[in-house]
Amino acid sequence: MSLATFCTSCAGRLVHGGRHPVCSHCGRTHHRDPKVGVGVVVLDQAGRLLLVRRGVRPGKGLWALPAGFVDAGEDPRAAAARETREETGLLVEVGAVLDVYALPSVRGSHGGASFFLAFEATSVGGTLTAGDDAVEVGFFDVDELPELAFPSTRDAADRMRRRGAETGQ
Ligand SMILES: [Zn+2]
Structure with missing residues (x-):
């Protein structure tokens, strides 16, 4: 998505360069909402x-x-369960927030999340099948993870492992 050019209130031209675009006609400041990713x-x-x-x-x-x-108006935990079902076929019960990760905006676009909530979750059913945006799905030993897309995945895996060590699992 590229930067908006016109004001959504009055169709005036937006002036970019400050923290937020401002309409040159009505003066309205156009705030950009962060996108929220959940996993x-x-x-x-x-x-x-x-x-x-x-x-x-x-x-x-x-x-x-x-x-x-997360869709507009959607509960973040419900979104995490929905995405998991769509991508892996598994039904999960979503638990506590493991951590919140701030993500730098992808250069020239807003295609990525602005921040990402990683939840602990437990599989409660379903059949492991790749779907939606996923082309393959599987369980991996945390010491032998495949090449990861995002640093938050490694961090979340390490957190889960430390937690497991603390509780003696
Ligand atoms: Zn305007």
Whole structure:
């Protein structure tokens, strides 16, 4: 998505260059809403991490947590469960927030998330099948992860592992 050119209130021309675009006609400041990404950290019985191979940019061809964008008005946990179902076929119960990651905006676009919530989640059913934006799906040993699309995936995996060590799992 490129920068807007015209004011959505009065169709005046927007002036870019400041923190936010401002309409040259009515003076309205146009705030850009951050996009919110959500994803899940799901471990199988053997402690392996659920990952999907991405079929879309950013990170196309690389592996990441099952994840996607929160729709307007959608509960973030419901969005995380929905994306997981769409990408992996698994039904999950979404638990606590593992962490929140701020993401730099992708140069020249707003195609990526502005921040990303990683949730702990537990698989409660479904059949493992790649779908939607995922071209492949699988569980991986956290010491032998495939090439990852985003640093947050590695960080979330490490957090889960430390948590497992603390609770003796
Ligand atoms: Zn205007």
